[in-house]
Amino acid sequence: MRDHKEGFEKEESYYEIFAKARELCPQLKHEAFKQIVKMLNPGLSDGLFARRPCVRKLKCIGFADWPDMSAEERQREESELSFVVGDVYESEDFNGATYTIICSESKFHIGCAYFEWID
Numbered sequence: 001m002r003d004h005k006e007g008f009e010k011e012e013s014y015y016e017i018f019a020k021a022r023e024l025c026p027q028l029k030h031e032a033f034k035q036i037v038k039m040l041n042p043g044l045s046d047g048l049f050a051r052r053p054c055v056r057k058l059k060c061i062g063f064a065d066w067p068d069m070s071a072e073e074r075q076r077e078e079s080e081l082s083f084v085v086g087d088v089y090e091s092e093d094f095n096g097a098t099y100t101i102i103c104s105e106s107k108f109h110i111g112c113a114y115f116e117w118i119d
Contacts, residue, residue: 002119004094004112007054011096014048054094057119058101060085065113082108088118 005012018033038045062078062085063069069077078085082103091099098109 002117004115004117005096008094008096010044010048014044014096049095049097051093051095051100054091054099056091056094056099056117058089058091058099058115059118060087060089060114061116062114081114082106083110083114089115 014037017037018028018030021033022028034045034048037048060081060083062081062083063074064085066074083089083101089101089103091101092107093100094112098111099115101108101110
């Protein structure tokens with residue numbers, strides 16, 4: 001399985017730093033952290049999470065990687081998902097966190113956690 005962050009190393013670095021900052025200060029909110037990074041390291045924040053063309057084949061895994069979810073919760077959540085678990089979709093772009101996927105003539109922005117990159 002390939003890593004969604006491949007080609008999006010800047011966003012990966014950001015998330016690693018944010019995780020460490022949250023260990024020190026659990027109350028730290030994502031938006032406040034983004035502003036701090038922008039002040040301290042404009043080079044890191046420039047273009048951070050900007051949508052870039054990124055065509056990938058993605059297999060929907062639904063909530064498979066969410067270990068704290070019961071089978072009943074998983075089934076309920078997956079029934080409301082706009083994608084079919086096990087089906088393969090193609091992304092149009094990615095911002096390091098969410099893909100744009102065209103499905104049934106509609107565009108969806110959805111987190112990479114619901115997919116496995118298989119291409």
